[in-house]
Amino acid sequence: MTALLRLDQVSKVYNSGTVALDGVNLAVDAGEFVSLVGPSGCGKSTALRLVAGLGEVSSGQMQWSVPPEQRQMAFVFQDAALMPWATVVNNVHLPLKLKGQSLRACRQQIYQALDRVALGDAASAYPRQLSGGMKMRVSIARALVTQPQVLLMDEPFGALDEMTRSRLNQDVLDLWQQQQWTVLFVTHNIYEAVYLSQRVVVMAAQPGRVVAEVTIDVPYPRTEAFRTSSLFNQYCREILTHLAQAEAGGGPVPMSSEESAIAG
Amino acid sequence: MVIKSPKRPSTQAKSTVLPAATPQSWRWRLGQWLLSPDVLAPLVVGILALALWDLAVRLLELPPYLLPGPILVAQTLVREWPRLFPSLLITLQITLAAFGAATLSGLLIAILFTQSKWIERSLFPYAVILQTTPIVAIAPLIIIWLRNDTFAALVVCAWIVAFFPIVSNTTLGLNSADHSLRNLFELYGANRWQTLWYLRLPSALPYFLGGLRISGGLALIGAVVAEFVAGTGGTRSGIAYQILMSSYNLQIPRMFAALIMTTTLGVLIFVILTLLSDFLLRHWHESAIRREN
Ligand SMILES: Nc1ncnc2c1ncn2[C@@H]1O[C@H](COP(=O)(O)OP(=O)(O)OP(=O)(O)O)[C@@H](O)[C@H]1O
Ligand SMILES: [Mg+2]
Numbered sequence: 001m002t003a004l005l006r007l008d009q010v011s012k013v014y015n016s017g018t019v020a021l022d023g024v025n026l027a028v029d030a031g032e033f034v035s036l037v038g039p040s041g042c043g044k045s046t047a048l049r050l051v052a053g054l055g056e057v058s059s060g061q062m063q064w065s066v067p068p069e070q071r072q073m074a075f076v077f078q079d080a081a082l083m084p085w086a087t088v089v090n091n092v093h094l095p096l097k098l099k100g101q102s103l104r105a106c107r108q109q110i111y112q113a114l115d116r117v118a119l120g121d122a123a124s125a126y127p128r129q130l131s132g133g134m135k136m137r138v139s140i141a142r143a144l145v146t147q148p149q150v151l152l153m154d155e156p157f158g159a160l161d162e163m164t165r166s167r168l169n170q171d172v173l174d175l176w177q178q179q180q181w182t183v184l185f186v187t188h189n190i191y192e193a194v195y196l197s198q199r200v201v202v203m204a205a206q207p208g209r210v211v212a213e214v215t216i217d218v219p220y221p222r223t224e225a226f227r228t229s230s231l232f233n234q235y236c237r238e239i240l241t242h243l244a245q246a247e248a249g250g251g252p253v254p255m256s257s258e259e260s261a262i263a264g
Numbered sequence: 265m266v267i268k269s270p271k272r273p274s275t276q277a278k279s280t281v282l283p284a285a286t287p288q289s290w291r292w293r294l295g296q297w298l299l300s301p302d303v304l305a306p307l308v309v310g311i312l313a314l315a316l317w318d319l320a321v322r323l324l325e326l327p328p329y330l331l332p333g334p335i336l337v338a339q340t341l342v343r344e345w346p347r348l349f350p351s352l353l354i355t356l357q358i359t360l361a362a363f364g365a366a367t368l369s370g371l372l373i374a375i376l377f378t379q380s381k382w383i384e385r386s387l388f389p390y391a392v393i394l395q396t397t398p399i400v401a402i403a404p405l406i407i408i409w410l411r412n413d414t415f416a417a418l419v420v421c422a423w424i425v426a427f428f429p430i431v432s433n434t435t436l437g438l439n440s441a442d443h444s445l446r447n448l449f450e451l452y453g454a455n456r457w458q459t460l461w462y463l464r465l466p467s468a469l470p471y472f473l474g475g476l477r478i479s480g481g482l483a484l485i486g487a488v489v490a491e492f493v494a495g496t497g498g499t500r501s502g503i504a505y506q507i508l509m510s511s512y513n514l515q516i517p518r519m520f521a522a523l524i525m526t527t528t529l530g531v532l533i534f535v536i537l538t539l540l541s542d543f544l545l546r547h548w549h550e551s552a553i554r555r556e557n
């Protein structure tokens with residue numbers, strides 16, 4: 001089976017001269033759940049944006065094996081990126097509105113998406129009235145409402161409390177299996193990456209590059225018991241080791257949550 | 265407000281309690297507002313200044329043609345109102361026409377600028393040149409060119425003064441839409457007009473309204489300056505003509521009265537535009553929201 005998406009020696013240099021990505025190779029199969037982890041500034045967001053077609057690669061190639069119609073994408077940005085002048089409902093409606101669907105025609109769809117992220121009650125609120133976590137959930141609802149085939153998520157749960165995070169983790173996994181999404185998931189949190197994904201791509205900074213791929217060979221549905229199993233810990237330790245090696249080998253790397261995780 | 269008589273049936277009586285007592289009623293809020301430092305502080309300063317002015321005029325025994333006292337000015341204002349007010353209305357007409365034209369043209373030009381970098385590059389310098397040309401210098405020319413229609417000439421002068429803040433503010437606003445939101449629009453295949461209508465224009469609204477507030481005052485100044493240059497011209501004479509004539513005739517109290525009317529109009533325009541801005545942005549923009557932490 002050929003991969004749905006293949007990055008071949010992809011580099012990205014910003015106009016400022018920052019080498020955000022340097023020779024990244026990555027293949028993602030259709031229906032796969034892949035996480036990207038790495039220290040702050042290693043180019044995770046950059047990689048995700050390139051996959052979404054936002055911005056050009058500087059060198060290398062990015063190939064899809066299917067035409068654009070068969071890879072409807074949805075993006076959950078690191079900052080919630082809500083329109084402050086629009087209510088929650090109107091924010092979630094946006095992708096459909098851009099396709100020419102009126103609010104009345106897709107009301108049900110929108111409320112379904114809002115219920116999924118437990119925001120049915122906040123439908124008529126404005127973003128400034130929401131907490132950081134609620135904003136993020138609106139942003140997730142806005143991605144769900146398009147019924148995408150490819151879901152790109154950039155640290156979607158970073159601002160959430162542990163309870164909401166694990167509930168939404170479960171929701172994403174359920175939806176992923178139901179809808180047969182392909183998910184590319186960026187996170188700072190190694191435990192989350194291991195719990196969710198089939199494969200964890202470990203990245204390092206300066207220049208941004210892939211240093212290892214760890215396959216999490218555990219069947220779904222994954223239970224809470226998996227989180228506390230020794231296998232789970234083993235995977236986490238493996239990823240931490242890769243991150244530590246990359247940092248020891250590379251130049252000075254800015255302080256990140258992974259560093260504190262290693263220190264702790 | 266209708267206050268119903270207490271003899272009505274009890275179901276009515278319940279719902280018609282006098283609103284003055286409840287904290288949410290408009291009377292209570294008006295009272296609170298009048299007693300707030302926002303109103304009291306400038307009021308006290310104003311009264312002090314007037315008292316000082318009056319005192320200075322009396323102690324130094326200044327003649328009214330040098331500096332009239334505030335009471336004399338107030339008396340003149342009341343006496344001359346029937347002659348001054350129609351003039352003020354003419355100036356107001358010029359101001360409103362110029363302001364409307366500036367708003368419309370400023371908005372359209374700003375939108376044009378953001379549709380193509382080339383248009384912006386080629387035209388923006390000329391907008392700046394128009395802005396920096398001293399209006400006093402070119403007003404005579406414009407009045408001569410449009411000598412058949414003084415009103416139009418004055419409007420053009422005021423428009424030149426008023427339109428730049430709207431263009432530059434709105435252009436800035438249209439270009440400052442959130443980066444991630446722009447990415448989102450691109451990802452979801454929004455076309456140029458959708459991006460303009462649903463993203464750029466709402467993002468630009470606070471900037472545009474800020475531009476309006478500046479331009480409102482400038483339109484009035486532009487109108488007054490142009491009237492000054494136009495001089496006596498015709499029967500339809502604005503407030504600047506009255507100021508000019510009063511000063512020629514050494515009717516200084518009358519001049520002060522006309523000045524006060526002009527400034528009051530300027531303040532009114534500013535207040536109205538501020539209220540409009542607060543109203544339009546009340547749901548989402550920091551400038552219009554009371555901070556709650
Ligand atoms: N638009 C941009 N212009 C210039 N440089 C950029 C831009 N976006 C990112 N960079 C640079 O590229 C590098 C990678 O940034 P990126 O946002 O992809 O990191 P990240 O892995 O997502 O970090 P974080 O975990 O903190 O979100 C950084 O050094 C950053 O300074
Ligand atoms: Mg990022």
